[in-house]
Amino acid sequence: MEVILKVAVIGGGVAGLTAAYELSKAGQDVVLFEKEKELGGLASSFPLGGHYIERYYHFICLNDSDLLDMLRELGLDSRLRWAKTRMGLYHNGRLYSFGAPLDLLTFPPFSLVDRLRFGLMIMYTKSQRRDGWKSIEDVPVSQWLVKRFGQRSYEVIHEPLIRLKFGPYAARLSAAWMWARIHRLGKSRTKITQQEKLGYIEGGTRTLIDALERRFLQNGGRIFRGVAVQEIEVREAGVAGISYNGQRWAFDVVISTVPTPAFAAMLNGASPEYLQKVARIDSIGVMCVLLRLKEPLTPYFWTNISDPTISLAGVIEYTNLNPCPHFGGDSIIYLPQYLPSTDERYAMSDDRLLKEYTGYLRRINPGFSEDWIKEYHVSRDEYAQPVCEVGFSKHKPGIGTPVKGLYLTDSCQLHPDDRTVSNSIGLGKRVARLVLA
Incomplete structure (x- = not known):
């Protein structure tokens, strides 16, 4: 007789939603907890000018097989679009084409x-x-x-x-x-011209997130939004359940898909050695300004920065990949900056940040004017990018843990690969397979 497990998934990002969906397909009793009101994690969206837009930029590569497979499974492959893109480089006061x-x-x-x-x-x-x-x-x-x-x-x-x-x-x-x-x-x-070809989903990552949520709920899954799990309870080297706001829930399996520092803070009863291993993983935060401009800034999708006067990890002109016709021809620009959340700049006010960043844009395009800005939004996340240091494979925690019934997924486990949507889907599938094994 098949045993039905009661499973808690902590975190409603792409990996968490994928794990929950895969387990619900297999007939398990799955409950997903997400501290925010919006699902998706780093791939979540917010309303801008009456339409949803991703908080952070995403693109699809030709070899992103886990994402491409999932889109087909969810019936979303017709929403997939490919475009040839151009890359720029801003070096010492001059903008160059640098992609072909x-x-x-x-x-x-x-x-x-x-x-x-x-x-x-x-x-x-x-x-x-x-x-x-x-x-x-x-x-x-x-x-x-x-x-x-x-x-x-x-x-x-x-x-x-x-x-x-x-x-x-x-x-x-x-x-x-x-x-x-x-x-x-x-x-x-492309093989002949070596031009970059990237993809996007019509409607952005929200299209994928909504479809995963819908299928999960159809399979009998449950989702609690706006619920921050405070503790993962461990008894006699096995997981007992989770608690939040004084409420305790018993589970046979708990899957954490939140960043390792948040996971370590929740874990009560695990060995000091395991907690020390998890705690040694460093991560850097991100703040990203999204601008809606009435004029294009550059002809490039991605402009790398090589200029000591500009502190941006790049200028991503998203509409040079995805035209976003619902924005009426306006340009959507992402301006990311990576830094520890303890850095004083991380707490900089949105207005001050906008003023600093618009100064950078004026250097890149001298014709830029602040009256181009129709709307803007600032996103911040404390744990955005794990630091994959020398010899990282020896230190990264596995998906399985020393605690029976407790599993961990974190983007550091993708090493050396980056934290893409496709890789997060793959991670969610891997943990689901381990639970069902």
């Missing part, structure tokens, strides 16, 4: 040797096997980049990117993280 082979061959800051070396290394990394990162995991990212791409390429392209992404943690970063990023994006280029 011809752009590289005519890039003034590089010598001919720099250009050839850069292009060959991109092609070589793209051609490597999926596990090509393993041989460089114990190598600092700066050492690997200088050796492979050269000092000039490192100074112009890679050092600013890593510094703006990881801040005080940059020196600890493993080369495996950069390898995986180059490998994924390289696989999303």
Whole structure:
């Protein structure tokens, strides 16, 4: 006789919703708890001008198989769109096109040797096997980049990117993280012209989130929004349940899909050794300004920054990928900045942040004016990007835990891959399979 498990899923992001959906398909009794009113986590949306828009930018690569499979399963493959995109680079006061082979061959800051070396290394990394990162995991990212791409390429392209992404943690970063990023994006280029081809879902990630929620509820699942789980109870080395606001719920299985620091704070009764292992995972926060502009800023989807006067991890002009026709031809711009939540800039007021960022935009496009701004929104998340340091595989926690019936998913487990929507779906599927095994 098949045993039906009572399962709690903590966190209604993509991984949590996927795990809940997969378990509900298998006939399990699943309850999902999400502290926010809106599901989706880092892939959640908010209303802007009468239409929903993602809090953070997302794009799909040609090899994002878990996401593509899920879209087909949910009947959403007709909502998938592909577009050829362009990449820019703002370097020392000038905006360059930097995404196609011809752009590289005519890039003034590089010598001919720099250009050839850069292009060959991109092609070589793209051609490597999926596990090509393993041989460089114990190598600092700066050492690997200088050796492979050269000092000039490192100074112009890679050092600013890593510094703006990881801040005080940059020196600890493993080369495996950069390898995986180059490998994924390289696989999303057309074979002949090597032009980048990226995808998006009509309606954004909300289309996916709504469909997962709908299927989960149809399967008998339950969702509690606006409920912050405060404690995961452990008794005699096994999970007993969860509690919030003085209420205790008994469960056979608890799956945490929240960031590891939040998971560690909830866990009561686990061994000190396990808690110490979980607590050693560092993560960096993000704040991101979304602008709705009445004029386009650049012709590029993604502009990397290599200029000491601009503290942005990039300028993402989302409407150069997804036209968002419901915004009437306006441009949607994302301006992310990664930094620890303890950094005083993280608490900067929205108005002050907007003023600082509009100054950056004026440098990138001297024609930019503040009266272009029709609406803006600021999003912040304390734990956005795990720091995958040298030798990270030896330290990252597994999905299974020493506590019977307790499972953990966190984007750090994707190492060396990035925290994409597709990878989060894969993580949700993996934990569901482990529970059912």
